[in-house]
Amino acid sequence: MLPLMIWQAAAFRPERDPATTQTLNDLAWLPFLGLTTTVIIQNVVLAAVVLRDPRQRPLLPRWYGYTNLWxxxxxxxxxxxxxxxxxxxxxxxxxxxxLPVAVFFFWIILTAVLLHRSARAGQNVQV
Structure with missing residues (x-):
């Protein structure tokens, strides 16, 4: 959200000095792409949850857990x-x-398909 807000601020006054606009653009792009820690942690935790599912028929297939690590x-x-x-x-x-964009879009589509399939199969999540 913050990078998007910075881009909005950069575009709000187009008459501003181009160097300032470029600085704001850099300030938005670097965290937008460079702060990968949260995404990496999300996928590692998701992999751990999927791989530790003790049910005979897990909510998501085990290979999806390994896919999250990749x-x-x-x-x-x-x-x-x-x-x-x-x-x-x-x-x-x-x-x-x-590479990260391709990986992310592959992951988001795969996740949506698997969650949809799981929901259609009528699996109940039991905690």
């Missing part, structure tokens, strides 16, 4: 954007932008 690993390169201005680890590079 997704966490695929997001890691985005954390390096603060160190590189060009190349594959720059904010628009292959490893720091395109």
């Amino acid at each position: 997704v966490a690993l695929g997001i890691v390169p985005a954390g390096f954007i603060v160190f590189f201005k060009t190349g594959p680890l720059a904010w628009d590079g292959l490893l720091a932008w395109w």
Whole structure:
């Protein structure tokens, strides 16, 4: 949310000095892409929950737990954007932008499909 608010502030006064607008843009992009810790922790915790499901027929398949670990690993390169201005680890590079974006969209679609399938199968979540 904060990066989006910073972009809104940068666009609010288009007559502002371009250097200030660029600074605000950088201030929004770096945390938007570079703060990967929360996403990585989310996927590691989700993997642990899925893999520890003790039921005979778990809510989500076990392979989804391992997939979350691979997704966490695929997001890691985005954390390096603060160190590189060009190349594959720059904010628009292959490893720091395109790989994490592809991994994230793969994960979000996979998660939606599996949750939908689980809900249609009528599985009840019992705590």
